[in-house]
Amino acid sequence: MWWRNRFLRALQFNIEDPYGFFADKINANTLVSLAKRVHANVLIVFARDGWGRVFYEGSRLYPRHHNSALDLRELVSKAKDNGIHVIVMAAHTANRYIYRLHPNWAQRDIKGEVLVLEHYPRAAKIIDPHWPQICPNSPALEQFFIPEVEEAVKLTGADGLLLDSFRYFPDPQRACFCQYCKTKFKSEYGEELPHRIDMEEETARHAWEWRYKVNLRAIERMRRAVKRANPEALYLYNSHPAGWAGRGNIVVAKARKILDGVFAEASEVDIRGPGMLTIITKLSKALLGDPNKPVFVSRNLFYDLRPVHSPPDPTIRLGVWEIVSAGGYPQATIFSSQFFADPRAVDAIADVYEDLEKIEEYLVGREPLYYVGLLFDPETHDKYYWSKPEYYIGEVEGFALMLMHNHIPWSIVSMQDIDREAEPNKYPILVAAGTSVVSEDSEEKLRGYIAEGGLLVATHEFGIMRPDFTYREALALQDIFGVNYEGTLRFGFAYIHLGIPEVKDLWNGLPEAVPIGDHSVVFARERVEPRLGELARARLTHAKPLAYARMGRSGYGYEYTLGKSTPAPDSVLSLAAITYNEYGNGKTLYYSFRLGAHYSRLGIPDYAQLFLRPLLKYAPQPPVRLIGSETVQLEAYRKGDSIIVHLVNHTTNQRILSAPTGPSKQSPPGFDPAYRVHPARVLVPVRDLTLEVRRDIVGDKLRVWNPLTGEEYSYTTEGDWIKVSIPVIEDHVIVVIEPRS
Numbered sequence: 001m002w003w004r005n006r007f008l009r010a011l012q013f014n015i016e017d018p019y020g021f022f023a024d025k026i027n028a029n030t031l032v033s034l035a036k037r038v039h040a041n042v043l044i045v046f047a048r049d050g051w052g053r054v055f056y057e058g059s060r061l062y063p064r065h066h067n068s069a070l071d072l073r074e075l076v077s078k079a080k081d082n083g084i085h086v087i088v089m090a091a092h093t094a095n096r097y098i099y100r101l102h103p104n105w106a107q108r109d110i111k112g113e114v115l116v117l118e119h120y121p122r123a124a125k126i127i128d129p130h131w132p133q134i135c136p137n138s139p140a141l142e143q144f145f146i147p148e149v150e151e152a153v154k155l156t157g158a159d160g161l162l163l164d165s166f167r168y169f170p171d172p173q174r175a176c177f178c179q180y181c182k183t184k185f186k187s188e189y190g191e192e193l194p195h196r197i198d199m200e201e202e203t204a205r206h207a208w209e210w211r212y213k214v215n216l217r218a219i220e221r222m223r224r225a226v227k228r229a230n231p232e233a234l235y236l237y238n239s240h241p242a243g244w245a246g247r248g249n250i251v252v253a254k255a256r257k258i259l260d261g262v263f264a265e266a267s268e269v270d271i272r273g274p275g276m277l278t279i280i281t282k283l284s285k286a287l288l289g290d291p292n293k294p295v296f297v298s299r300n301l302f303y304d305l306r307p308v309h310s311p312p313d314p315t316i317r318l319g320v321w322e323i324v325s326a327g328g329y330p331q332a333t334i335f336s337s338q339f340f341a342d343p344r345a346v347d348a349i350a351d352v353y354e355d356l357e358k359i360e361e362y363l364v365g366r367e368p369l370y371y372v373g374l375l376f377d378p379e380t381h382d383k384y385y386w387s388k389p390e391y392y393i394g395e396v397e398g399f400a401l402m403l404m405h406n407h408i409p410w411s412i413v414s415m416q417d418i419d420r421e422a423e424p425n426k427y428p429i430l431v432a433a434g435t436s437v438v439s440e441d442s443e444e445k446l447r448g449y450i451a452e453g454g455l456l457v458a459t460h461e462f463g464i465m466r467p468d469f470t471y472r473e474a475l476a477l478q479d480i481f482g483v484n485y486e487g488t489l490r491f492g493f494a495y496i497h498l499g500i501p502e503v504k505d506l507w508n509g510l511p512e513a514v515p516i517g518d519h520s521v522v523f524a525r526e527r528v529e530p531r532l533g534e535l536a537r538a539r540l541t542h543a544k545p546l547a548y549a550r551m552g553r554s555g556y557g558y559e560y561t562l563g564k565s566t567p568a569p570d571s572v573l574s575l576a577a578i579t580y581n582e583y584g585n586g587k588t589l590y591y592s593f594r595l596g597a598h599y600s601r602l603g604i605p606d607y608a609q610l611f612l613r614p615l616l617k618y619a620p621q622p623p624v625r626l627i628g629s630e631t632v633q634l635e636a637y638r639k640g641d642s643i644i645v646h647l648v649n650h651t652t653n654q655r656i657l658s659a660p661t662g663p664s665k666q667s668p669p670g671f672d673p674a675y676r677v678h679p680a681r682v683l684v685p686v687r688d689l690t691l692e693v694r695r696d697i698v699g700d701k702l703r704v705w706n707p708l709t710g711e712e713y714s715y716t717t718e719g720d721w722i723k724v725s726i727p728v729i730e731d732h733v734i735v736v737i738e739p740r741s
Contacts, residue, residue: 095134299323314683368635520662
């Protein structure tokens with residue numbers, strides 16, 4: 001396969017407006033010259049756009065783009081002559097051409113309104129949409145989508161095909177109820193397609209899974225068509241992991257054997273903090289389940305939703321380095337309007353892609369240094385949290401950020417792979433953050449993992465549900481945790497009491513009562529954020545308590561804002577909040593509350609300490625660690641006898657990401673705009689870092705250097721550690737530690 005043993009640097013160039021404002025100025029020479037200028041070795045372009053026009057000759061399905069000078073056959077030929085591979089995008093479910101021919105083929109909501117990808121105002125009536133979504137249950141699959149992908153690859157000679165925005169999801173707001181869906185569901189299940197999506201109804205559960213099956217069947221059939229045209233073509237799916245309620249991630253998890261790779265579109269990165277690109281890169285790799293399958297992750301060459309405007313250079317450089325350090329391939333996206341109006345970002349991506357080209361040998365064939373495996377469970381996401389997946393994602397995301405901010409090596413592990421990955425020698429630590437659905441098989445595999453020497457960290461309602469929707473009425477592995485589960489307390493606010501005399505030293509410097517819960521940002525009917533302040537009733541049996549649950553003195557606070565603030569602490573309960581236990585050769589840490597969600601939401605260091613202090617006390621030493629600012633990200637790999645460490649500096653000027661705090665009865669007009677999103681503009685160098693690597697994994701006689709700059713780093717040996725001095729980091733440093741010959 002052409003994509004193996006290469007580090008891929010992709011440039012995505014979109015011609016994406018109905019009138020082709022600049023299409024007559026863009027040809028094969030334009031794009032090949034641009035790819036060479038930015039040191040890209042992969043070009044990604046539309047074979048067919050959302051209006052149903054193609055950029056190649058000879059289509060029997062669609063009209064040629066009326067204003068385009070680009071011919072994809074010529075592009076593929078010229079790109080190949082310059083060592084550049086071309087991937088074409090097709091089968092976008094948005095297709096105005098099909099819709100105008102066959103309006104009944106469109107996806108429609110429960111009220112019969114056309115489902116669209118374009119951003120219509122909520123109250124506006126949809127009339128003649130630009131991007132209506134076409135249903136894969138309609139004849140469009142047979143008559144257009146399947147022949148389209150085969151034709152696009154065959155007529156252009158492309159090296160791969162990307163299903164760009166192939167969308168058919170089960171969420172109530174996005175689910176299709178067109179006549180074809182109703183007929184097919186009835187024929188397959190003998191039931192009417194339910195009008196209400198509620199997991200408390202069995203038919204609704206069938207419909208939920210059926211919609212995924214529709215998606216997978218279409219993806220599989222299109223794969224066969226692509227491979228007929230070119231068996232060596234790379235077959236990708238645009239999963240958009242942080243969008244669409246994360247349903248694209250579930251598609252990837254279910255389609256992992258069908259797909260050759262994933263494009264993790266990350267258009268939300270400019271309204272998220274550092275770490276989002278890392279999380280979705282590692283998540284996409286885990287859900288694909290094969291480290292040899294490529295994960296492309298986008299760093300747009302425009303800022304937020306402003307395709308014409310180039311962002312400041314640091315946003316591009318840091319975004320690319322974050323993707324690369326997390327194990328992904330960068331995909332820089334530019335639109336034709338920006339290319340002609342404000343192409344400054346092209347220089348920024350050229351600089352960082354040139355750096356990647358220089359160190360390619362250290363980016364290919366590397367394997368992460370495994371330490372913490374952060375579990376992600378598609379069943380929990382889609383069954384227990386089906387209506388509120390953000391509560392699950394927040395719990396997982398919070399632990400990812402705690403690990404990242406404290407320089408602890410971590411990977412994401414899909415629960416699908418628990419049989420393969422739950423090995424103490426590979427992951428000394430597994431974290432099951434908010435994993436509420438656990439099968440009997442997975443429970444036993446984790447039991448064995450602990451007995452063999454692993455440390456399992458679990459939170460809140462761990463395994464209370466099985467994949468068949470039945471309840472355990474207990475936690476999974478609760479005999480090992482040393483507690484009995486007795487339901488969940490639905491508090492708005494509560495406290496974690498750290499004042500147990502026997503373990504007080506563990507919590508030195510922290511307050512005796514750490515609050516959990518927060519006010520609602522919706523503030524419509526409830527003062528509190530639903531679910532955030534919940535406590536699983538964990539009655540101690542034989543575990544060692546590290547903290548107890550504690551009541552708040554009232555349902556909400558009276559001080560300061562009278563209804564949005566935290567209440568004062570009250571009585572300590574006889575319920576465990578944090579426990580430690582031993583089983584066989586292994587250990588467990590159990591948190592009865594949503595610790596990760598609190599850190600994700602508020603970022604208060606106390607929450608991180610509740611996780612880190614017990615972890616570092618009871619777990620084996622990490623393979624690497626960094627002494628320095630939490631704004632420097634550490635990612636570590638092994639390649640042969642070498643250890644490769646990436647340090648990414650997220651220390652910039654103060655970004656502004658503000659959001660409304662929620663209305664109330666007496667809210668006056670705002671003082672200033674509620675929505676403000678400012679980019680990173682200035683990169684602040686960080687000095688005097690110390691990278692520490694365990695001697696048992698590197699030895700003593702070493703060369704420690706930066707292959708990008710040629711700089712050699714000094715190091716000392718102290719006990720079990722090799723300590724490397726890093727004088728300064730600007731945007732990124734790569735450190736290679738290898739035996740000195």
